Amino acid sequence: MEGWPExxxxxxxxxxxxxDGLSQTELAALLGIGQPHLSKLLTxxxxxxxxxxxRISDYLRKRAGREIGLPGWVHEVAEMAATSPAFQQLVISALALARNKKE
Known part of the structure; x- marks a missing residue:
């Protein structure tokens, strides 16, 4: 489905x-498109x-994480957990172990 993500x-x-202090050319490169295409999107x-x-949603999500001070690796973990059930289970297990150590 085409269109702007929610x-x-x-x-x-x-x-x-x-x-973020980016030119249209810089943002276009981050999104993997040309500046003329970005200009058409923005207008x-x-x-x-x-x-x-x-990709736009991903850029905005990562940007929001930076604004609240999340380190870059947090985004990588979240992306991997979203796409890999095995990795997601590994993260869940690691969280359970960490919680048990606190108790």
Whole structure:
């Protein structure tokens, strides 16, 4: 499905870009698209594909984590847990062990 992921949109993406001090060219490179395509997205001339929407959502999610001070590895763990059931189970087991040590 094409379109902006829930909770995002051209205004949110452009605001994040400006707050991060990125040019349109720099953000486009991060998203894996050209600057002209990004410009069309930001001016609502174009809508992102589902694949690009996922990359936009990922950029905004990682950015939100940086704003509250989460280290980069936290995002990597979350991404791996979301895509790998085996890794997710490993994280759950590690959390259980850590909780037991606290008690």
């Amino acid at each position: 909770g995002t949109g051209p205004d949110a993406l452009d605001r994040a870009r400006r707050e 609502s001339v174009s809508r992102p594909s589902a694949k690009l929407g996922a």
